Amino acid sequence: MRTRLCLADVGKSFKMHLQGGAEFPVIANVGFSVSAGECVVLGGPSGAGKSSILKMIYGNYACEMGRILVTTSDEKIVNIADAEPRRMLALRRDTIGYVSQFLKVIPRVAAVDVVAEPLIAQGGAPDKAREKAMTLLERLNVPERLWQLPPATFSGGEQQRVNIARGFIAHYPVLLLDEPTASLDAANRAVVVELVEEKKAEGVAMLAILHDQDVREKIADRIIDVSGFKAAA
Numbered sequence: 001m002r003t004r005l006c007l008a009d010v011g012k013s014f015k016m017h018l019q020g021g022a023e024f025p026v027i028a029n030v031g032f033s034v035s036a037g038e039c040v041v042l043g044g045p046s047g048a049g050k051s052s053i054l055k056m057i058y059g060n061y062a063c064e065m066g067r068i069l070v071t072t073s074d075e076k077i078v079n080i081a082d083a084e085p086r087r088m089l090a091l092r093r094d095t096i097g098y099v100s101q102f103l104k105v106i107p108r109v110a111a112v113d114v115v116a117e118p119l120i121a122q123g124g125a126p127d128k129a130r131e132k133a134m135t136l137l138e139r140l141n142v143p144e145r146l147w148q149l150p151p152a153t154f155s156g157g158e159q160q161r162v163n164i165a166r167g168f169i170a171h172y173p174v175l176l177l178d179e180p181t182a183s184l185d186a187a188n189r190a191v192v193v194e195l196v197e198e199k200k201a202e203g204v205a206m207l208a209i210l211h212d213q214d215v216r217e218k219i220a221d222r223i224i225d226v227s228g229f230k231a232a233a
């Protein structure tokens with residue numbers, strides 16, 4: 001299968017401004033790739049650097065060392081490590097999706113529109129996007145009475161399911177999953193497993209952080225222990 005995401009010699013350190021600007025290395029020599037249709041899970045203990053890797057791929061953290069190569073939706077290879085902000089925004093719209101456990105609530109926007117938005121941003125017809133949004137909200141057991149309301153007052157679990165629907169509605173060749181099942185009940189965890197399987201069948205390359213052992217066993221094709229990517233002391 002075709003490689004869609006490739007990290008080579010990636011490293012990250014944080015400058016501790018409260019400690020005289022000392023550099024604190026977190027990870028070094030990170031190297032792995034993710035192919036179309038597979039789900040790779042990042043493992044390793046708390047603080048090993050799993051979230052930092054995801055944040056570098058999504059451009060939330062700068063990547064000062066190494067290369068992060070992604071194959072775009074129009075089959076071009078881009079190095080995220082030196083991508084300009086405008087390029088990064090385009091990558092986030094069309095190439096790299098990110099599903100976290102927390103919804104960024106947009107005031108006054110109805111749940112169905114929050115979910116439909118990424119598909120419309122990719123050029124999808126608004127009516128079709130809203131229809132697909134409703135199908136996903138239904139699959140994720142979000143009560144229909146909530147669909148036309150802004151999610152600000154929803155419970156934590158309801159907001160999380162709106163966020164999952166939003167993360168899965170559009171097609172991205174690369175999808176990053178950051179604890180997508182944290183605090184979901186068993187029925188909804190099973191829906192997320194199904195959604196991941198569907199993305200695999202569509203050839204999406206997924207990179208996930210998943211502490212839930214049961215979900216991990218069901219969806220992980222490979223587990224990469226991040227504690228192996230250690231900076232020299």
Ligand SMILES: Nc1ncnc2c1ncn2[C@@H]1O[C@H](COP(=O)(O)OP(=O)(O)OP(=O)(O)O)[C@@H](O)[C@H]1O
Nearest residue numbers: 014015026044045046047048049050051052053226
């Ligand atoms: N913005 C930041 N500034 C300073 N240090 C940071 C920053 N982000 C992460 N770190 C540090 O980098 C290390 C790795 O953090 P990271 O969140 O990537 O770990 P993790 O493996 O995802 O942990 P967990 O499983 O607990 O979420 C930690 O020691 C953390 O304190």
